[in-house]
Structure formats: C-alpha cells, structure tokens
Amino acid sequence: MNMDPLTVGRDALRRRAPEVVEAFEHVEGVAADSVEPATLAMVRDRVAALLDLPAPAPDDALDGARAASIDSWHSSPAFDERDRAVLAFVEQFVFSVSSMGDAEVDALLVDRSPAQVHELANAVWAVDLGARVDHVAGVVLG
Amino acid sequence: MSAQADAAAGARGSDAVAPRIPLPTDRSQPKYGLPIDHAVARFAAAVVRRDALDPTITELVRLRCARVHDCRLCRSVRDVAATEVDEELAAKVDHHETSDLPERAKVALRLADAVILAPTTADARLREDARRHFSESEIAEILLDVVKWSQQKASVALRIEVAPREGLSELRFDGDGNASVGAAI
Numbered sequence: 388m389n390m391d392p393l394t395v396g397r398d399a400l401r402r403r404a405p406e407v408v409e410a411f412e413h414v415e416g417v418a419a420d421s422v423e424p425a426t427l428a429m430v431r432d433r434v435a436a437l438l439d440l441p442a443p444a445p446d447d448a449l450d451g452a453r454a455a456s457i458d459s460w461h462s463s464p465a466f467d468e469r470d471r472a473v474l475a476f477v478e479q480f481v482f483s484v485s486s487m488g489d490a491e492v493d494a495l496l497v498d499r500s501p502a503q504v505h506e507l508a509n510a511v512w513a514v515d516l517g518a519r520v521d522h523v524a525g526v527v528l529g
Numbered sequence: 530m531s532a533q534a535d536a537a538a539g540a541r542g543s544d545a546v547a548p549r550i551p552l553p554t555d556r557s558q559p560k561y562g563l564p565i566d567h568a569v570a571r572f573a574a575a576v577v578r579r580d581a582l583d584p585t586i587t588e589l590v591r592l593r594c595a596r597v598h599d600c601r602l603c604r605s606v607r608d609v610a611a612t613e614v615d616e617e618l619a620a621k622v623d624h625h626e627t628s629d630l631p632e633r634a635k636v637a638l639r640l641a642d643a644v645i646l647a648p649t650t651a652d653a654r655l656r657e658d659a660r661r662h663f664s665e666s667e668i669a670e671i672l673l674d675v676v677k678w679s680q681q682k683a684s685v686a687l688r689i690e691v692a693p694r695e696g697l698s699e700l701r702f703d704g705d706g707n708a709s710v711g712a713a714i
Binding site: 399400403404406407408409410411413414416417418420421438439440476479480484485487489491492493496501502504505506508509510511512515516517518519520522523524526527528 | 543549550551560561563564565566568569571572575576578579597598599640643644645648649651652653655656659660665666668669670672673675676679680682683684685686687688689
C-alpha cells in the first residue's frame with residue numbers, strides 16, 4: 388500500500404509523541420469547525436501549492452470551478468472578493484508573515500468580525516504548519 | 530538602550546506596528562477565550578511538557594522561530610531554564626550555518642529551517658545529520674517545538690503579539706507546560 392508522504396510524516400510523529408499529535412489534531416478539528424468548509428478547502432489547496440507539496444484529496448466543499456483554477460485565483464472569475472481576501476492573506480502568511488500588511492487583514496475584516504479573522508489566522512497556521520511538519524517528519528523520521 | 534534591550538527590540542520596523550484587531554483583555558484565559566485559543570493552549574502545553582531535549586537546544590530553536598517570524602513577544606523573552614543561552618549565543622541563530630555553534634545545535638536549527646522556510650529542502654542529508662545527533666524522540670520534539678513556536682505566526686499576522694515591556698523578560702513554564710512572562714531581565 389502506498390501512503391502519501393504527509394501521512395507517513397504524521398504517523399511517524401504520532402509514534403514518538405502521541406499526546407502532542409493528539410492535541411494538534413484537536414486543534415485542526417477546532418480550526419476546521421471555526422471556518423467555512425469551502426474556505427478551509429481553499430486554504431489547504433493553496434498552502435500545498437505554495438509549499439510545493441502534494442495536493443490534498445479533493446474536497447467536496449470546494450466547487451469544481453474554484454478547485455480547478457485556484458493557482459490562478461488572482462485573475463480567475465471563479466473567485467469573488469471574499470475568496471481573494473483569504474487567498475491573499477494565505478500567500479503572505481505562508482511566504483513571509485512578518486511582511487503581512489494592514490491591507491491584507493483589512494480585506495478580511497470587510498465582512499468578518501475580528502474574532503472570525505483571529506480564528507481564520509489560526510486555521511491557516513494549523514494547515515500551514517501541519518503540512519510543513521508532516522513533510523519534514525516524513526523525510527527525517529519516516 | 531542596553532545590549533539586552535537591543536536584542537529584544539532588534540532593528541525592525543515592526544516594533545511600532547499597531548494591532549490589526551483589538552487586543553485580548555481578559556488575561557485569565559488564553560487570548561480571546563475562543564475554542565481555538567483553548568485548543569492551541571492545550572497543544573502548546575503538551576509540547577512544552579516533553580523533555581527529551583536539553584533546554585539550550587529548545588531555546589535556540591524557539592529563538593530561531595521568533596526571529597524568522599518576527600514575533601515581537603517571542604523575541605523579547607528568554608526561557609529561564611536555558612541558563613547557557615546568553616545574548617551572544619542567541620544572536621548566532623541568525624547566521625547559524627556560519628557560526629561557531631556546536632554541530633548539534635546547527636543540525637537542530639537546520640531542522641527548524643526546513644520546517645519554517647522550505648519543507649521540500651528536507652533530504653537524505655538532513656535525515657542523516659539529524660539521526661547522527663539526535664534520537665528519534667528528540668527529532669520529533671524539535672519538529673513539534675517548531676510547530677508550537679510558529680503558532681505565533683497567527684498573532685504576527687494580526688500584530689497582536691505585543692512585547693510585555695521594552696527590553697527582555699523572563700519566560701517561565703509551570704509543571705503543566707503553561708507559559709508565563711515574568712520579571713524584566
């Protein structure tokens with residue numbers, strides 16, 4: 388049976404630190420519950436692409452038009468301004484969070500409360516760092 | 530400003546950046562007291578409770594994450610348990626590959642960089658180096674430390690990671706793994 392590299396990494400971590408991985412997976416579950424399913428699916432797809440990691444399994448929460456054109460979200464008509472605000476935030480978060488500007492956060496705050504933006508930021512962190520550590524753990528511990 | 534205050538503040542323009550959402554006000558609960566905040570706090574404590582690694586390696590990895598992510602809070606605290614980490618040593622994490630840090634510390638920081646900078650650079654050489662210097666349990670702890678110390682990316686994005694004071698402060702952990710910021714150093 389072929390397992391994807393991220394699963395190999397997660398399982399390798401789980402064997403060495405089960406209580407920590409359980410706590411992280413609880414975070415992932417709470418984060419997933421705190422944002423819209425389609426938003427979470429966009430975040431997962433975009434984070435994987437930005438990190439040059441394997442694409443996640445297709446998620447029914449994200450319609451085909453957006454799933455197919457997420458790498459060209461800047462220009463694709465499949466995305467509205469609400470989507471673009473999320474994807475711009477994700478790109479800055481993944482590449483250089485210290486260079487995040489007020490504009491990226493203000494765009495999220497147009498139709499989200501500060502608490503919702505805080506929840507979204509934490510969901511992006513869980514997806515971002517989860518993908519990163521699973522990949523590296525797969526290489527060094529798998 | 531003292532050398533220690535210099536180290537805490539750095540030379541970054543971010544020190545004057547205002548919070549992008551209102552700061553938390555109830556210090557009796559994690560951040561805003563939302564379910565995600567409680568879940569993250571539980572995860573963070575679980576990471577800290579692991580003790581396979583020596584405090585020096587843990588602190589160097591924490592500082593590397595702090596500096597790469599430009600977390601003003603993390604840059605301004607020093608773990609009191611890491612008694613061997615002075616400011617001269619702390620500064621070396623910025624250019625660890627060309628520093629005179631011990632190879633064991635460099636490998637730990639290489640693992641951290643693989644996670645926070647470019648996961649796809651992790652390769653057989655990194656695997657070999659990591660396994661030469663650390664047990665599997667220690668490697669897992671380093672990697673999960675990086676996830677924990679990168680949690681502040683969410684706060685940095687919103688610029689709610691405010692340093693407690695100008696200069697450096699003590700960072701302490703209780704037996705349950707919960708962090709608190711103490712006195713000025």
